[in-house]
Amino acid sequence: MLKEKVAVVTGASRGIGRAIALGMAENGANVAIIYAGNKAAAEETRETAMKFGVKAEIYCCDVSDFEATKELTKKIIEDFGHIDILVNNAGITKDALVLTMSEADFDAVINTNLKGVFNMIKNVYSPFMKQRHGKIINISSVSGLSGNAGQANYSAAKAGIVGLTKTVAKELAGRNVNVNAIAPGFIETDMTDKLSDKIKEGVKDVIPMKKMGKPEDIANMAVFLASDKANYITGEIIRVDGGIAM
Numbered sequence: 001m002l003k004e005k006v007a008v009v010t011g012a013s014r015g016i017g018r019a020i021a022l023g024m025a026e027n028g029a030n031v032a033i034i035y036a037g038n039k040a041a042a043e044e045t046r047e048t049a050m051k052f053g054v055k056a057e058i059y060c061c062d063v064s065d066f067e068a069t070k071e072l073t074k075k076i077i078e079d080f081g082h083i084d085i086l087v088n089n090a091g092i093t094k095d096a097l098v099l100t101m102s103e104a105d106f107d108a109v110i111n112t113n114l115k116g117v118f119n120m121i122k123n124v125y126s127p128f129m130k131q132r133h134g135k136i137i138n139i140s141s142v143s144g145l146s147g148n149a150g151q152a153n154y155s156a157a158k159a160g161i162v163g164l165t166k167t168v169a170k171e172l173a174g175r176n177v178n179v180n181a182i183a184p185g186f187i188e189t190d191m192t193d194k195l196s197d198k199i200k201e202g203v204k205d206v207i208p209m210k211k212m213g214k215p216e217d218i219a220n221m222a223v224f225l226a227s228d229k230a231n232y233i234t235g236e237i238i239r240v241d242g243g244i245a246m
């Protein structure tokens with residue numbers, strides 16, 4: 001579905017981003033794998049992606065640093081020639097009730113999870129306009145749609161992604177650029193592995209499908225949104241959540 005496309009996936013060393021990068025590679029896309037510090041995991045994603053016969057490179061970059069993302073985008077375009085697909089997946093959590101949440105933890109989550117998405121979009125904005133095609137897929141969360149106690153920073157960032165997605169979708173629609181977001185529910189990754197067994201069991205109880213999702217559940221939707229099959233979809237926020245936020 002994505003033969004010879006170039007996909008950039010942030011946070012692709014682990015979890016959902018890794019599954020998205022591999023889903024893109026499986027469908028024929030060349031992939032730029034962005035990670036924050038975990039080089040060994042990024043290398044593993046690269047080696048697995050290359051088994052699908054595509055080009056894959058890894059890049060260490062903190063998406064919250066605008067100048068660093070500018071250099072990153074320039075380097076990827078030098079290495080791959082152009083970019084067709086941008087997946088903004090990198091994200092962190094620093095959970096606490098507002099009562100105890102520090103200003104630094106609020107800023108850190110907003111800077112990575114929301115400003116990081118703006119940074120990456122800003123860098124592909126002009127190239128996508130000029131080439132008159134492109135797919136941008138942002139990873140939001142059901143926490144951004146419904147709120148979640150203990151996640152004021154995270155929920156605010158993820159809700160911000162909803163507004164950012166719809167705005168950029170409107171700005172770029174006339175240039176044949178599709179901008180959509182996926183709002184995952186609880187997915188089995190390192191991020192949710194940190195939760196206690198008690199919380200995990202409690203979560204499963206309130207999910208209508210009574211189970212957590214797999215990274216591949218999100219990757220399947222990302223591949224679809226990146227493909228020509230989704231050419232008339234833009235500004236959409238798609239829940240992939242076992243029904244938890246319906």
Ligand code: NAP
Nearest residue numbers: 011013014015016036037038062063090091141187189191
């Ligand atoms: P994860 O397993 O913790 O992986 C996070 C990824 O983001 C890693 O590849 C990490 O790189 C990268 N990253 C973190 N900070 C970064 C930065 N400043 N710059 C560049 N890369 C950075 O997380 P996940 O569960 O797969 O989550 C992926 C996305 O889905 C996040 O946006 C998350 O909010 C969202 N989401 C997850 C769930 C869930 O249940 N898991 C639910 C809803 C939404 P390193 O490996 O180098 O550290």
